[in-house]
Structure formats: structure tokens, C-alpha cells
Amino acid sequence: MRIFLVRHGESLGNIDDSAYRQFGDHNVPLTEWGHRQVLRAGQAIASYLKELPGAELRRLNVWYSPFLRTRQSKDTLLEVLPADLIEDVTEDYLLREQDFGLFTEIYDHAEQKRKFPDEFEKWARLRNNNGKFYARPPDGESRADVAQRVRLFLQTVMHDAENGKNNIIIVGHGVTNRAFEMNFLHHPVDWFERSDNPGNADVTLIEGRHSDDYRSILLHKSVDRAQGQNELCGAYGSEPDVVSNIEE
Numbered sequence: 498m499r500i501f502l503v504r505h506g507e508s509l510g511n512i513d514d515s516a517y518r519q520f521g522d523h524n525v526p527l528t529e530w531g532h533r534q535v536l537r538a539g540q541a542i543a544s545y546l547k548e549l550p551g552a553e554l555r556r557l558n559v560w561y562s563p564f565l566r567t568r569q570s571k572d573t574l575l576e577v578l579p580a581d582l583i584e585d586v587t588e589d590y591l592l593r594e595q596d597f598g599l600f601t602e603i604y605d606h607a608e609q610k611r612k613f614p615d616e617f618e619k620w621a622r623l624r625n626n627n628g629k630f631y632a633r634p635p636d637g638e639s640r641a642d643v644a645q646r647v648r649l650f651l652q653t654v655m656h657d658a659e660n661g662k663n664n665i666i667i668v669g670h671g672v673t674n675r676a677f678e679m680n681f682l683h684h685p686v687d688w689f690e691r692s693d694n695p696g697n698a699d700v701t702l703i704e705g706r707h708s709d710d711y712r713s714i715l716l717h718k719s720v721d722r723a724q725g726q727n728e729l730c731g732a733y734g735s736e737p738d739v740v741s742n743i744e745e
Contacts, residue, residue, distance in 0.1 A: 556583070591646045
């Protein structure tokens with residue numbers, strides 16, 4: 498079984514927090530740079546598949562988060578992956594980004610504290626007393642909550658694997674992809690606390706033959722934007738829902 502975990506490419510929100518207020522978290526598009534990142538990620542997956550022995554080559558089932566940046570990333574991957582290897586392409590809301598509640602459009606801690614001082618202090622105490630994994634932002638989800646819903650999605654993956662659909666690509670977000678890896682490989686909470694989110698358009702490969710020998714490797718490390726590098730910062734694509742939000 499092979500599972501390719503792909504984080505979405507660079508989005509407008511990754512280079513400017515105000516994009517979350519402008520578009521809404523679910524509707525933030527990729528940048529042109531992010532599109533190119535995902536193209537290279539797809540090429541890396543295609544190259545890996547090309548080197549597999551014919552007996553190990555299986556058709557791929559692609560799962561993706563419903564957020565715009567992950568939908569665009571999924572479409573970009575499909576541009577470069579061999580079409581004859583794609584079996585199903587399916588959206589699943591369980592793969593969506595972590596819900597930060599009141600802090601959804603505010604990722605700067607200083608601004609969170611200024612706008613919601615009481616809620617921020619409570620959240621800070623929870624993080625200090627219970628750990629980041631369990632602390633819920635006000636009206637939002639903890640990382641433990643995300644891990645629980647990703648475990649539900651994992652049940653679907655394992656059910657499909659029993660029916661021969663055991664090579665998949667998951668196009669998700671940093672926290673959700675990390676939660677999937679944690680659940681699938683039975684990592685402890687401490688692993689999640691110590692690990693970092695994958696970079697934009699990074700590809701993590703989980704593979705193995707038996708339940709006790711699955712391992713993950715970083716198959717592809719994307720090229721991040723260098724400090725001061727300002728090209729290809731515009732929004733990629735022009736879907737109607739993005740345009741309507743800009744006009745509003």
C-alpha cells in the first residue's frame with residue numbers, strides 16, 4: 498500500500514494573512530508560485546511511479562479537501578499525473594483545514610490578543626496546562642479534534658484498501674496531513690507535538706506491505722519562496738467564487 502500525502506501549494510494566505518479576511522479561509526486561492534510548486538510535486542510522484550516494477554503499479558484514488566487551495570492543488574496534480582493511473586477523484590470534508598474559531602482570520606498572536614484579550618488568555622492557559630495538541634482556540638478545533646475526524650476518514654481508506662483500492666493520494670493541509678500520518682503509523686501525541694507541518698506542496702510517502710512495517714519518507718521537498726522574492730505572488734486561477742469575493 499502506498500499513500501502520498503500532498504500539502505496544498507503556497508496560497509495567498511501563506512504570504513499575507515489579510516487574504517483570510519478578504520476571501521474567507523475556505524476560499525483562499527493558490528498563488529502562481531504555489532501552482533508551480535504543485536506541478537513539480539506531481540512530476541515527482543509521476544517519476545516515482547514510473548520507476549516501480551510493473552507488478553507493483555496500481556491505479557490511484559485521489560482524495561482532497563474541499564477548500565479552494567486544495568481543490569486547485571488537486572487539479573494541478575491531475576495535469577501531470579498519468580491519466581491512465583487515476584481511478585477515482587473524491588472530495589471529503591473530513592480533510593478540511595483546522596477550524597481556528599474566533600482566530601480563523603487572525604494568525605498573528607499579537608493581533609489575536611488585542612482583539613480578543615480574554616479568549617486569548619484562556620487559550621494560552623489551556624496550551625500551557627494541557628499542551629498544544631488538546632487546547633481548543635475559542636469556538637474552534639484543537640489538534641486532537643482534527644486527529645479524531647481524520648481517524649474517521651482513515652476508516653474509509655482502510656475499507657477501500659480491503660477492496661483493492663490501496664494506492665492513494667491525499668491533498669490536504671498541514672495539520673490534517675500530519676494527523677493522518679500520526680493515526681496511520683500509530684505515532685504518540687508527543688510525535689505530533691514535536692513535529693512540524695510539511696511545507697507547501699511537500700509530498701510525504703507512506704508505504705509498506707504489512708501493518709508492522711509501514712514507514713513514511715519525505716518523497717519531495719518543495720522549493721519555498723526565498724525572503725524578498727516577490728515574483729508569482731498573484732492569485733492563481735479565476736474561479737467565480739474568488740472573483741465574487743473580490744468584488745464584494
